[in-house]
Amino acid sequence: MNFDLxxxxxxxxxxxxxxxxxxxxxxxxxxxxxxAIMVAALAASAAMLSVRSPKYEAxxxxxxxxxxQDDRTFLGLPVLRDSGDPTRTVQTAATLVKSSEAAxxxxxxxxxxxxxxxxxxxxxxxxxxxxxxxxxxASAGNSGGAARLANEYANAVLDSRRQILRRExxxxxxxxQARGVKSPDDASRLSELQSSQDxxxxxxxxxxxxxxxxxxxxxxxxxxxxxxxxxxFTLGSGAAxxxxxxxxxxxSEDELVRLYPLPVLARVPPEPGLLRRPRPPxxxxxxRAVRGAFRSLAAQLDEGRSPRTIMxxxxxSGDGKTFSAVGLGLALVVDGFRVVLIDLDLNKPxxxxxxxxxxxxxxEFVLSNRGTFNDLLVPAPGLPSLLVxxxxxGNSDLSEPLTxxxxxxxxHARGRADYxxxxxxxxxxxxxxxxxARQADDIVVASRLGNTRRANLQAMRDVLERAGRVPNGFVVxxxxxxxxxxxxxxxxxxIKGEKRSGLPQPSPY
Numbered sequence: 140m141n142f143d144l145x146x147x148x149x150x151x152x153x154x155x156x157x158x159x160x161x162x163x164x165x166x167x168x169x170x171x172x173x174x175a176i177m178v179a180a181l182a183a184s185a186a187m188l189s190v191r192s193p194k195y196e197a198x199x200x201x202x203x204x205x206x207x208q209d210d211r212t213f214l215g216l217p218v219l220r221d222s223g224d225p226t227r228t229v230q231t232a233a234t235l236v237k238s239s240e241a242a243x244x245x246x247x248x249x250x251x252x253x254x255x256x257x258x259x260x261x262x263x264x265x266x267x268x269x270x271x272x273x274x275x276x277a278s279a280g281n282s283g284g285a286a287r288l289a290n291e292y293a294n295a296v297l298d299s300r301r302q303i304l305r306r307e308x309x310x311x312x313x314x315x316q317a318r319g320v321k322s323p324d325d326a327s328r329l330s331e332l333q334s335s336q337d338x339x340x341x342x343x344x345x346x347x348x349x350x351x352x353x354x355x356x357x358x359x360x361x362x363x364x365x366x367x368x369x370x371x372f373t374l375g376s377g378a379a380x381x382x383x384x385x386x387x388x389x390x391s392e393d394e395l396v397r398l399y400p401l402p403v404l405a406r407v408p409p410e411p412g413l414l415r416r417p418r419p420p421x422x423x424x425x426x427r428a429v430r431g432a433f434r435s436l437a438a439q440l441d442e443g444r445s446p447r448t449i450m451x452x453x454x455x456s457g458d459g460k461t462f463s464a465v466g467l468g469l470a471l472v473v474d475g476f477r478v479v480l481i482d483l484d485l486n487k488p489x490x491x492x493x494x495x496x497x498x499x500x501x502x503e504f505v506l507s508n509r510g511t512f513n514d515l516l517v518p519a520p521g522l523p524s525l526l527v528x529x530x531x532x533g534n535s536d537l538s539e540p541l542t543x544x545x546x547x548x549x550x551h552a553r554g555r556a557d558y559x560x561x562x563x564x565x566x567x568x569x570x571x572x573x574x575x576a577r578q579a580d581d582i583v584v585a586s587r588l589g590n591t592r593r594a595n596l597q598a599m600r601d602v603l604e605r606a607g608r609v610p611n612g613f614v615v616x617x618x619x620x621x622x623x624x625x626x627x628x629x630x631x632x633x634i635k636g637e638k639r640s641g642l643p644q645p646s647p648y
Contacts, residue, residue, distance in 0.1 A: 583610065
């Protein structure tokens with residue numbers, strides 16, 4: 140037999156994508172995972188904010204005035220002297236200011252359970268960059284408490300330094316008097332020490348007292364929430380990308396067409412259990428949006444020439460090829476065409492189950508020339524224009540002889556119908572089915588997003604390319620688009636030859 144397959148046109152080369160393409164596709168595919176992690180991060184930030192105590196910071200300042208190196212009045216006493224390096228001098232002053240003596244004195248003055256250790260934990264002493272100022276920063280749970288702590292500690296530093304220096308000056312005076320005043324310098328120093336005995340440390344003074352802060356310190360709540368959302372999105376994106384790297388399935392129409400650049404002929408919206416539940420004869424009706432998709436597919440395949448043979452295949456099992464074959468057949472019947480549906484997937488024969496018919500003649504009996512092709516034809520219940528060649532389970536060993544006899548079968552089928560639809564094994568898993576593709580006028584590939592495997596799609600593409608066949612396009616199952624309600628509610632046209640009496644008739648459209 141000669142088959143007019145038309146010119147052999149190589150498919151376009153697989154499309155390339157940007158470096159960010161796989162990452163953006165993973166985020167779009169697993170957006171629920173990204174959203175869940177973002178919500179978890181937001182909940183964690185809310186929990187942290189709910190238990191976070193407000194923290195107020197107040198700052199008092201001390202002025203550091205070191206004595207010159209040649210000063211002899213306070214020679215041998217623990218006072219600050221100019222080291223020639225202002226930064227080093229102020230850092231030495233900071234170490235001197237943060238002392239347990241000052242902390243203990245400040246704790247006694249504040250009371251309310253404050254201890255020396257608690258004061259030291261709540262106080263931070265740092266030089267103010269490029270100046271001779273020391274910042275005493277105090278942290279507390281309220282504004283007034285922070286200001287009081289900063290001021291009490293600054294005053295405690297000055298008072299403790301006064302006490303220490305008074306004790307040291309008294310001892311220096313006693314030593315000087317004990318050895319006797321032997322020179323004018325000794326007399327001058329003794330006089331200066333005596334005048335400073337009740338005074339303050341000449342190298343430290345209060346520059347600015349602390350004022351109560353107007354707001355708590357630290358990041359505001361809105362910033363914490365924003366950072367939590369950013370962190371959640373980052374972690375969620377990483378998790379989505381990792382899952383995408385481990386997932387071998389195709390989840391988006393963009394990726395499907397990128398791997399195999401074919402037109403999308405029909406988009407079948409998701410319906411719960413649509414591809415899994417059987418459809419007995421009394422329940423052939425499909426949702427309006429679904430049957431609208433198959434009527435669009437039928438219109439695109441109708442070239443005004445008949446009879447035509449249409450092969451419906453897929454890359455992976457469970458992609459919806461049998462459902463597509465049934466849907467396309469019903470759509471063509473609605474348009475007034477005679478259709479023969481042939482189940483060639485002997486490993487998983489589902490066509491008869493979908494239409495509620497069973498084989499009436501054993502396939503082996505016909506293949507052994509003891510029967511004819513017409514013996515295999517079973518009318519679909521209530522649809523005289525739709526004839527079915529169902530396959531029975533357990534006939535998988537007959538795949539090879541059935542393929543050899545297929546040209547003769549197709550001759551008989553074309554004599555009985557305007558369209559012959561072949562439900563074949565998935566080409567991505569059973570590459571031998573490509574022999575069927577050589578005998579078909581049109582090839583339709585069913586793909587279900589989230590089920591079709593990349594490796595199987597690529598294997599199917601390579602097999603068809605080697606055979607010189609380019610499919611007409613995809614029927615895509617999944618959340619890829621919606622149909623207008625104004626078109627999905629059109630009344631069902633009458634089917635040529637449909638029975639109108641007796642038992643309730645199936646309503647495919």
